Amino acid sequence: MYIHDMNASNQLFRGSLTTIILKLLSEQEKMYGYEMTKKVKELTGGELTLTEGALYPALHKMEAAGLLETTIENIGNRSRKYYHLTKKGNKEVPSKLAEMEAFFRQMQTILNLRLSTGK
């Protein structure tokens, strides 16, 4: 993630997709792509959109990198490709989250933002 430019407020930030995918799969065991897009929309009240054009290439890349594995399940005449973390993928979860957290702290410092501690 470099510093750059965010445009529309309903989209995601360059540089966070891998971390989001790892996080989702660390909580849910297995998910399919379309499900992830819905999940992100749901979690953010529709404010963030994970587009399929960004998601699928990222999933394929992560699979090629050995972070994810897939299993196909057929629902009636349609099939879903479920992704789940490999051992390697699992190991990367905490470090990626820590990295992101560190980055956010730094950005808060620079921008002097106040994000609710909140629950």
Next chain:
Amino acid sequence: MYIHDMNASNQLFRGSLTTIILKLLSEQEKMYGYEMTKKVKELTGGELTLTEGALYPALHKMEAAGLLETTIENIGNRSRKYYHLTKKGNKEVPSKLAEMEAFFRQMQTILNLRLSTGK
């Protein structure tokens, strides 16, 4: 802006440079490029690096967009190009910060991160 991928931890996040520049200049009236790189390094204890290769093109783009204006000052035999916010640039500060803040909140929701409220 979309979700994507952060690599090295010492670099900046894609999509935040414009906001950082606006914020710095909203606090300091005028700054020159090199000074901004030092400021970011200082603010983050050396953890984030604003590279000149990313910064200068961004400054030029923002100037072309009418957000910034420049004045040259000569210090001995060397010159500095100071950037300052235009009226238009000034108006964009709060909305950009709000956008970034909203984005961070959403990411916290998804990633379940806890950033200290702090201070």
Next chain:
DNA sequence: AAGATATGCCTAAGATTTTTATGTATATAA
């Protein structure tokens, strides 16, 4: 005095990631 580092600007090639626009197919709701 020489050499290294710091200050200060800049660009260009390449890589990466995302946007936008499609394409295909099945299922369900209007």
Next chain:
DNA sequence: TTATATACATAAAAATCTTAGGCATATCTT
């Protein structure tokens, strides 16, 4: 029947960053 939802995917183009320079002056070390 038509539109929307589900579900996968790719490809061209745009955007942004990394890396790697280049140039010039000033200061600090040895």
